[in-house]
């Protein structure tokens with residue numbers, strides 16, 4: 001078992017670290033499936049896993065300092081049109097998970113106040129980083145504009161999502177001139193095969209205009225560890241407002257932060273169209289089936305979130321029921337994420353979309369609720 005102390009949440013040191021899901025699996029003898037993380041139900045894409053495995057052979061060499069060719073491959077994935085890719089590529093940088101880049105961007109941000117997105121809660125690493133950097137933390141509904149505003153879109157864990165016009169209105173209302181905006185689109189590629197057109201990464205003129213006219217710098221963060229189910233490999237990126245901002249991150253970033261295995265994985269995975277087609281086709285179906293099974297057994301529970309998402313944010317309406325649901329799931333080898341640690345929503349649990357057979361194990365475990 002991992003080292004714990006009385007004030008910690010499992011292996012997390014509650015005094016200095018932010019709680020996240022995904023830690024139980026290694027300590028469960030009868031482990032079946034991890035419902036506590038928002039990773040893709042289809043697991044690691046086989047083609048990329050093979051490329052990553054082959055890359056172990058090169059692990060006695062340093063990774064390339066320019067992150068190539070993986071960085072260019074990801075740029076082509078984000079902007080498939082050749083001219084667009086050539087024009088935008090220099091704004092992109094890779095990181096050791098999105099977490100590394102979230103922290104780097106917040107460290108570089110102008111001092112002052114920080115504000116989260118408008119939802120009930122959101123992924124907490126932005127707040128943690130802002131607090132660590134001595135920023136004043138504003139509430140989501142504060143009327144004040146912030147020096148740094150961070151919105152997770154789609155929002156993990158609530159499942160809320162702002163389409164581009166609403167997202168732009170939120171930016172206009174919440175950021176000071178000269179400030180930073182960080183939009184986390186880690187879960188946005190689940191949207192549909194047309195996800196790019198709905199993404200802020202396609203809004204070049206808008207981003208340039210904000211920078212030139214108001215000095216507002218927009219960063220778009222992606223964690224690739226969810227879409228391509230590789231949390232242990234650590235892969236993220238940020239699209240910066242300009243090549244200069246990208247180079248400022250590069251200057252602060254520890255060299256070789258993305259290892260050769262993760263780079264090889266990324267370079268291969270962007271070509272796996274079949275994996276993404278399956279993701280877009282099956283995720284909403286399995287998600288709805290899970291919601292239907294929950295509704296049948298617990299009509300009073302409420303399931304939240306957009307239909308395309310890789311998870312469901314469930315309000316059991318009772319702290320006691322939510323606690324038991326978490327315990328029963330863990331005991332059956334199918335851990336779910338409690339809404340209590342970190343998010344402070346004790347009646348909620350978050351569960352990943354998974355194949356129906358695995359959902360059956362979870363539903364069986366909850367029969368005793």
Ligand SMILES: Cc1ncc(COP(=O)(O)O)c(C=O)c1O
Nearest residue numbers: 097098099123156186223225236
């Ligand atoms: C919305 C969001 N952003 C960023 C991250 C960080 O991801 P990683 O550091 O694994 O790339 C996560 C992980 O759960 C997340 O949910």
